[in-house]
Amino acid sequence: MFFKLALGNVRKSVRDYAVYFVTLALGVAVFYAFNTISGQADFLSTNASEIVGTISSIMTGTTVFLAFVLGFLMVYANNYLVKRRKRELGLYQVLGMTRGQVSSVLVLETLMASLLAFVAGIAIGLIFSQLLVFVTANFLHDRVHDFAFRVSPEAMGLTLLCFGIIFLVMLAFNLRTLRKVRLVDLMGAERRNESVRLRNLPLNVALFVAGVGLIVGAYVRLDHDGLPVGGPATLPAFGVTTLMVIAGTFLFFYSVSGFMLRVAQRFHGAYYHGLNMFTVRQLAAKINTVSISTGLISLILFFAITSVTSGLSICAMLNQNSDAGAPYDATFTAIYERGDGAGAAATHPADIAAQLKDKGYDLGPITRGSFLASSYEVSSVPGTSSMSLGDFLAVSGDEVPSVYRNRDVATFGLFMMSESDYNAVRALDGLGPVSLGSDGYVLTTDTTDLAKVYSDALAKGKTVVVNGRTLHPLQTEAISDASARFENSATAATNPGTVVVPDELLAGCTPYSTCLGISYAGDTDAADDLVRRISRARVGDLTENGAGVAFLAISSTRTDELAASLGMTGVVSYLSIYIGFVLVISCAAILAIQQLSEASDSAQRYRLLSEIGCPRSLSNRSLLVQTLVYFLAPLAVAVAHSLCAMRSVITVVRLFGALDITGVAATTAGMFLVVYGAYFLVTYSVAKGLVNAHTVEARS
């Protein structure tokens, strides 16, 4: 009996349920797709396993965050539904149903709608995630392997669990509403609440000016101070700026309607034209009551736009860096025993290629050019002065770069490399050799933060003592071109600082590591294959006079490095896009729900307009303008905030590499506008239907 009643109710109030249904279905779809894709983070190569750990914790965090956002959204959408039907629920009680019975009808109804929406959502999610995989495969230039589409039962289970919990929370809210409210209120719920708040004009203008002032002030501050990347000391100032922008946004939306009303009334002729007066009054009355939520939506949109744009620009930067990060077709790195443990100490660098050939891996056929370059620690070269980041900082007078602030800069040691080894690296990079003479040195690093410290110290003539000889800097700048890299790594810097010294000073010392870099002759795939085989096989120790002195630690091909980098890019992109997407959907859905509930509250007004002879085209245009303003106002403010914020974000991101953000920004804007626009169009057409169903024309 209750089941029949509930089924009938869902059928009858399809339109009311539509908003709830669409929001739930979209929520489920996005949630499922997100979790499917995050499960596919497996495609990251093992080289980046450290990053995978970080990313998977970010993913977990994001999933929880998404669940909360979607949960809030569902409760909100459902609240709208119950509010619309208060009178009907009251009637059931008047007719003698107990509260428990009314509750079970409500539970049954919501359950049916939710189950249906869940199924629809999963279906959309399946299509959506598959679509995204194709897009991604294209985006990654097919360089990522094992990236196949799959139906993810884990993701489905997680989605079901999450929405099950959300459903229960929602139900608790509903039942509480039903229990708390008195019958007389339920029955009177349809009566219009006619308390249009009147605001004092000077106060309104003052608030508006204050709001705009706060926002502009925050813009100026942000533009001047930049983002708080200078350490904890800059955080309070940034906090003040943030508070200013938040307070300013709320004040703006609180006062803008009253302000605009006064402005509109100044233009008497235009105000008294067509339905302009009606449109302005409708907007004023509406934005009055929803100023808080409009401000909130605006700020969430702001957050969405900046996080997505920042995320995507970081990706753009990573993509640019990845080519520079893997300058060689393949590199092998050997790490030496220290001579104090089981292994013997080497007296000269191991010839990696020769030893690999002995073990049956002949690199000869795949090699067009190569270098063999060894790095030495200060401790293994006698008569050498301390050579740490701290020493260079002492000369340069710079502050410790923020990333190194928690480390002991005195023990952060630099490496040394011989002139001829370094020139071999330069030769493979296609660069001319350096000539050190007898007492000169140059310094190389691929770590952007440190290059400045070193350069400042070199410019001040920082000398080093190696093997008893005092060396003077030949250049005033640290070298950070391709020759600063001795091994491939697309995702991280590998050279914290290497001092290049005359050959004879390092002769006979035990190296810390030796890198073999090669450029391929012939087919890349076949060559990559050989390198991967070496990487997988345990090739054993590198020997000197039959004793093991070193082991082959890392071998990497450019192909794999780029894939890893792109994999990381992919994950960051996904995170940005999904967070942004969910936030935009949430905002658009809240706007849609508010707008539809407003439209059905206003239906009587539109009926009156039609009765006094207002043509449908005119009232529809008024509705269109209202919906448009309602959707555009928070977006416009959010975009203004974002444009200002992005200026600072770009400044920071640019530190890591040159960056062209126009393409990224256009993509983001396009994506958001499509989603937002779709919600706008659906809202407008449903609202139009709602309103026109009540007008006079509909009856004839």
Place this chain on the structure above:
Amino acid sequence: MAPVAPRGMGGVAAAERPTAGRETVLTVANLEKVYGGGANSATRALAGISFSIDRGEYVAIMGPSGSGKSTLLNCVATIDQPTSGQVFIHGSDVTRMRSRELSQFRRNELGFIFQDANLLDTLTCRENVALPLTIAGKPAREIDQRVDGIARRLGVADQLDKYPYQVSGGQRQRMAACRAMVTSPTLVLADEPTGALDSKNAKLLLESFDTLNAELKATILMVTHDSFAASYCQRVLFIRDGRIFTELRRGEMSRRDFFDRIMEVVAMIGGEGSDVL
């Protein structure tokens, strides 16, 4: 019943029309409205009703519940579509008009007063009264003059800049009358205008209608079940079962006598007292 009546020829009432020189504003001819689909279940709300109203007349329609008086008003108001028959207003057959023409027609030729004033709560009274003029695209200066003029005549000029919920029910209803009259319509249609008012405010409103009728020569058609309200009119049409039962003309009678006559007819056809049956 007379067949399809062209402009200027009434149906039943044609024979009784006093002066041939007067202009007919509304002619209802053989109007029929059937609700419901099946032949047996169909309800005839209007069963071929015919009458006409001259310019400057003040006419009430009375009848018991379910007599079809609201359906009749809705058909005249172009809000409802009759099953058959014609409604001529100012010479045009409104039953043949398309929806676009209809809204223009309502705007130019008709004024509405509802039981609950039906003012827009988000607009001030002044803006409510101005609304039909702004929709018609009148210049702002003319709108101001006309709004002030009509509000002065109905004694609500000092309430114009308040919101509807800030004025009394009677004042709201007179604002609605202002809105109905501000376009100088051919015909003002009032649906139970005193229904939601106490007797004092009802009297004030009816006197306003009198003023509009006498001074502005407004043609008013009022549906009511209140004999006192009807006694302000010059003519009362009684309907029952979807057709004209009889009609009363006030002529030179005092309002008191006219009221008594109306009460007699109401008692005869089962008016107010029989509503519940």
